[in-house]
Amino acid sequence: MHEEERPLVGWSRVADSPEMLETIKKNKRSSLGLALVLTLLFPIGFLVAGLFSDEMPLNEAIIIGAVLGLLVLIINLWRFANMKQRAWNGVVVKKLEKRRYENNENTSPSYMEYIVLIKTDRGKTKRIAGRKWDRDMYDYLDIGDRVRYHPALATIEKYDKSKDEVIYCNVCRRRNPIGNDRCEHCKNLLFK
DSSP: OOOGOOOOOOSSSSSGGGHHHHHHHHHHHHHHHHHHHHHHHHHHHHHHHHHOOOSHHHHHHHHHHHHHHHHHHHHHHHHHHTTTTEEEEEEEEEEEEEEETTSSSSOEEEEEEEEEEEETTSSEEEEEEEGGGGGHHHHHOOTTEEEEEEEETTTTEEEEEETTTTOOOOTTTOEETTOOOOOTOOBBBBOO
């Protein structure tokens, strides 16, 4: 379908397409594999360090490795549980730029944090925050934009894309010209 035929207003059907569902499934499998590797890597790495290093006692190495492995496991289980949530819709109600400091002291290095507040259809306020490298999405969304959050991809889709010159890939988050049907980087379908 050519761009002229597509109004670019409305929620994309791409999120439920067989191709995208397969992409989401592949991403989940690779994320699960990485989570398992990291969960095992910390205990094994610290065990080896405890066995072969005089600087770290074996009992401390085992405890530190087990705690870090458990922490990675908990974080990833929480992340996978969030991926199973239902998509939610909302409206961008506020955008903020705040100067933050690395150590909460005005003398430490600073960075800009870009915050977008979204009021969901259920009345909750969701906060999306990013540092300087997330400025593109902050600029892409305007106050009043209707948006949909896709938890399986942890990304936002705009309802009305008709005035946009760019669109962001919901898989790799890269910026693409609005005329593209597929991402120039990862070749996945764009949510148009």
